[in-house]
Amino acid sequence: xxxxxxSKYLKSGAIWGFIVFELIFFSVAGEFLSVSDKAFMDADNxxxxxxxxxxxxxxAMGMTIVMVNGNIDLSVGATYAxxxxxxxxxxxxxxxxxxxxxxxxxxxxxxxxxGVVLGAINGxxxxxxxxxxxxxxxxxxxxxxxxxxMYNGEQPTSHLNWTLVDFAEAQFLGLHTPTWFLLIVTAAIxxxxxRTVHGRNAYAIGNNREAAVNAGIRVGPHMMINFMIIGFxxxxxxxxxxxxxxxxxxxxxxxxxxxxxxxxxxGGTKLTxxxxxxxxxxxxxxxxxxxxKGLAHVxxxxxxxxxxxxxxxxxxxxLDRQLNVKGKExxxx
Amino acid sequence: MNEQTPVxxxxxxxxxxxxxxxxxxxxxxxxxxxxxxxxxENGAGKSTLMKVLGGIHQPDEGQIxxxxxxxxxxxxxxxxxxxxxxIHQELSLAxxxxxxxxxxxxxxxxxxxxxxxxxxxxxxxxxILEKLKVSFDAKTRVGDLSIAxxxxxxxxxxxxxxxxAVIFDEPTASLTDAEKIVLFEVxxxxxxxxxxxxxxxxxxxxxxxxxxxxxxxRDGQYQGTVNTAETDEEGVTQMMIGRKLDLSRNESxxxxxxxxxxxxxxxxxxxxxxxxxxxxxxxxxxxxxLVGAGRTEIAxxxxxxxxxxxxxxxxxxEEAKIHSPYDAIERGISLVPEDRKDQGLVLxxxxxxNMTLPQVDELKAGPFVSDGAEIAIFDQYRDRxxxxxxxxxxxxxxxxxxxxxxxxxxxxxxxxxxxLIVDEPTRGIDVGSKxxxxxxxxxxxAHGYAVIVISSEMPEVLHVSDRIVAMYSGRIMRTFTxxxxxxxxxxxxxxxxxxxxxx
Numbered sequence: 001x002x003x004x005x006x007s008k009y010l011k012s013g014a015i016w017g018f019i020v021f022e023l024i025f026f027s028v029a030g031e032f033l034s035v036s037d038k039a040f041m042d043a044d045n046x047x048x049x050x051x052x053x054x055x056x057x058x059x060a061m062g063m064t065i066v067m068v069n070g071n072i073d074l075s076v077g078a079t080y081a082x083x084x085x086x087x088x089x090x091x092x093x094x095x096x097x098x099x100x101x102x103x104x105x106x107x108x109x110x111x112x113x114x115g116v117v118l119g120a121i122n123g124x125x126x127x128x129x130x131x132x133x134x135x136x137x138x139x140x141x142x143x144x145x146x147x148x149x150m151y152n153g154e155q156p157t158s159h160l161n162w163t164l165v166d167f168a169e170a171q172f173l174g175l176h177t178p179t180w181f182l183l184i185v186t187a188a189i190x191x192x193x194x195r196t197v198h199g200r201n202a203y204a205i206g207n208n209r210e211a212a213v214n215a216g217i218r219v220g221p222h223m224m225i226n227f228m229i230i231g232f233x234x235x236x237x238x239x240x241x242x243x244x245x246x247x248x249x250x251x252x253x254x255x256x257x258x259x260x261x262x263x264x265x266x267g268g269t270k271l272t273x274x275x276x277x278x279x280x281x282x283x284x285x286x287x288x289x290x291x292x293k294g295l296a297h298v299x300x301x302x303x304x305x306x307x308x309x310x311x312x313x314x315x316x317x318x319l320d321r322q323l324n325v326k327g328k329e330x331x332x333x
Numbered sequence: 334m335n336e337q338t339p340v341x342x343x344x345x346x347x348x349x350x351x352x353x354x355x356x357x358x359x360x361x362x363x364x365x366x367x368x369x370x371x372x373x374e375n376g377a378g379k380s381t382l383m384k385v386l387g388g389i390h391q392p393d394e395g396q397i398x399x400x401x402x403x404x405x406x407x408x409x410x411x412x413x414x415x416x417x418x419x420i421h422q423e424l425s426l427a428x429x430x431x432x433x434x435x436x437x438x439x440x441x442x443x444x445x446x447x448x449x450x451x452x453x454x455x456x457x458x459x460x461i462l463e464k465l466k467v468s469f470d471a472k473t474r475v476g477d478l479s480i481a482x483x484x485x486x487x488x489x490x491x492x493x494x495x496x497x498a499v500i501f502d503e504p505t506a507s508l509t510d511a512e513k514i515v516l517f518e519v520x521x522x523x524x525x526x527x528x529x530x531x532x533x534x535x536x537x538x539x540x541x542x543x544x545x546x547x548x549x550x551r552d553g554q555y556q557g558t559v560n561t562a563e564t565d566e567e568g569v570t571q572m573m574i575g576r577k578l579d580l581s582r583n584e585s586x587x588x589x590x591x592x593x594x595x596x597x598x599x600x601x602x603x604x605x606x607x608x609x610x611x612x613x614x615x616x617x618x619x620x621x622x623l624v625g626a627g628r629t630e631i632a633x634x635x636x637x638x639x640x641x642x643x644x645x646x647x648x649x650x651e652e653a654k655i656h657s658p659y660d661a662i663e664r665g666i667s668l669v670p671e672d673r674k675d676q677g678l679v680l681x682x683x684x685x686x687n688m689t690l691p692q693v694d695e696l697k698a699g700p701f702v703s704d705g706a707e708i709a710i711f712d713q714y715r716d717r718x719x720x721x722x723x724x725x726x727x728x729x730x731x732x733x734x735x736x737x738x739x740x741x742x743x744x745x746x747x748x749x750x751x752x753l754i755v756d757e758p759t760r761g762i763d764v765g766s767k768x769x770x771x772x773x774x775x776x777x778x779a780h781g782y783a784v785i786v787i788s789s790e791m792p793e794v795l796h797v798s799d800r801i802v803a804m805y806s807g808r809i810m811r812t813f814t815x816x817x818x819x820x821x822x823x824x825x826x827x828x829x830x831x832x833x834x835x836x
Binding site for chain 2: 195196197198200201203204207208210211212213214215216217274275
């Protein structure tokens with residue numbers, strides 16, 4: 001029992017320990033290797049880090065619910081791009097002419113609606129056909145990306161609205177707008193997963209689906225709601241990011257699903273469902289962003305960054321397995 | 334008692350599946366405050382009847398009547414809402430969630446906006462747990478509990494609603510004797526409250542201890558209901574299998590050969606310590622003890638699934654290091670595992686392929702698997718073990734428990750082992766097939782195999798063993814020969830009493 005509690009603490013605290021390790025490592029290494037003369041732990045740098053974590057982080061919260069529920073969503077990158085296009089393009093539509101800056105809210109609403117609808121499509125297919133979510137969303141990933149290209153071919157879709165840019169670049173209490181969105185989403189999803197019946201049922205379904213069905217939990221609607229939430233969050237992430245940049249390429253958001261899943265898994269959510277924590281996912285998101293920034297800080301290029309993150313992910317899962325082994329007398333599988 | 338209105342009544346229930354008439358006009362009634370045993374061999378239709386009651390299957394004919402109101406069950410939750418609660422034999426718990434969340438799974442108490450009312454949940458759960466006298470509380474994670482305690486959580490679910498009838502499906506399968514007593518108290522509490530109890534079990538002694546009436550099913554047909562007080566084990570068995578069962582003990586001893594397996598001072602962490610015993614050719618050694626006494630773990634160590642922390646294993650007089658099942662099979666040790674369906678068989682594969690699974694590497698014609706050799710092996714053991722299946726193409730998942738077990742035994746016999754370890758050989762197997770498996774085990778010993786039988790059922794151990802090793806909490810308390818063993822001294826040994834008499 002003693003060893004069990006210890007490893008439990010180790011597991012839930014591991015991601016934060018890793019973050020601390022990264023901070024120390026990059027601060028020290030930065031002294032010798034850095035290309036800039038600024039310290040790594042500089043306040044502006046850290047604020048920027050949170051802001052840059054936002055696009056992946058917001059989606060990762062949705063992915064945590066979906067994965068705890070025992071599903072996965074590979075279509076988030078495509079949903080992200082499509083929602084961005086809808087937002088930027090709708091501001092130029094003639095029916096909204098003369099609305100002034102109020103068009104922003106319409107555009108946001110349409111973008112978020114797009115996300116929810118795409119998520120609902122995934123959800124209803126998984127629910128009604130019983131096809132594995134991996135396959136359904138793999139198809140959706142390709143299909144939704146196809147829609148993105150159908151919209152504007154290879155051309156980027158752009159529209160700059162300065163009111164919007166000002167809002168997106170604003171800092172409130174020192175934190176950037178995207179950071180606020182990330183924090184609010186994290187808090188909201190944490191609340192949803194830990195305080196509501198829907199959240200607890202999502203855990204139960206992912207943990208033991210048969211038991212959940214036997215207890216009369218309606219598995220399908222719960223899964224569909226979760227897919228709608230992740231669709232909404234993918235769109236929200238796009239809204240937050242593209243309000244500032246004002247231009248979306250049809251390839252944007254590619255591989256986002258994998259970065260998001262990496263962050264969620266680093267945070268300790270089980271791929272098989274039933275276990276996972278929103279707070280730890282937040283840790284996973286920050287850890288990845290720290291790693292990217294840190295490696296850039298010491299002068300590594302993007303390919304090195306990807307290699308290192310890949311190795312760390314495997315190392316983390318291996319460690320997790322080791323911590324779960326109960327000792328030498330463990331039954332071999 | 335007969336003038337009372339039944340809480341639950343079934344009338345002429347018929348359920349057919351393609352090719353099978355699983356239930357054929359079953360009628361029975363459960364009165365308030367009675368414990369009503371439902372018995373029958375495996376495949377007699379008990380589980381189908383439960384599924385019909387729980388709304389998982391709809392009956393083709395007949396009616397379910399709750400408190401004199403005909404009802405249609407649309408699902409388990411609907412059944413629960415109507416006051417019919419099921420305690421399943423297979424645990425259906427979410428092990429990452431807390432005890433409280435599991436007990437109220439699917440119906441967590443809510444506040445406004447779909448929020449969980451945690452305070453309410455905890456109070457209610459702790460009240461239930463108090464009744465059950467368990468040592469854990471509402472916040473414990475279910476995955477951290479022992480199997481027996483998890484079973485108690487499952488039982489706690491019955492106490493969450495004002496049940497009219499509670500159906501227990503083999504609730505004691507994984508409980509220790511002390512926990513059984515608590516369970517029986519819970520059942521009698523429910524009785525006092527006027528709840529009708531349906532109790533499904535294979536264990537005769539329990540049935541006769543706690544039930545008022547016994548209803549028997551055979552091949553989907555209702556055989557009748559008797560008052561428990563007016564019948565005995567033999568009468569019930571006869572109703573169940575339609576013939577008399579030979580319950581006499583087998584006291585014959587075979588010629589013993591040399592020592593096939595010897596274990597000296599074997600330990601494995603906290604699981605068991607300092608275990609020493611030997612098994613000769615032609616001998617059946619029974620391991621008896623409570624769940625968790627370390628019997629299965631010893632078998633797993635001998636089969637290379639666990640590494641011992643101390644001690645030696647000698648096979649045919651030579652010290653052997655066994656690090657994997659591959660090593661074990663190589664040295665002539667075979668294990669028929671405790672959980673037939675999970676550990677012993679590939680349910681979706683046919684009979685022949687299951688039987689030849691461990692040696693399929695050797696059955697080759699050129700680069701391909703030799704079909705002919707496989708079928709030859711299957712035919713040989715089908716005849717020898719009397720496995721009843723239409724053909725080798727039958728999926729193992731469709732066979733009865735007894736025939737499945739024979740496939741597993743046949744699988745290992747075809748490897749020509751010296752030592753055969755059989756863990757819970759008749760768990761979940763009906764009375765008729767039990768006797769067959771017992772005879773088979775005796776027969777194997779007569780042919781010179783060294784057999785170790787692990788069992789939680791005393792009649793079984795007494796019936797098949799030449800010697801009995803009694804274990805208590807990871808230690809061997811005493812070894813009995815079949816002459817000196819009595820029910821009393823065996824029970825004392827496995828409860829940890831009389832430890833000074835280690836033989």
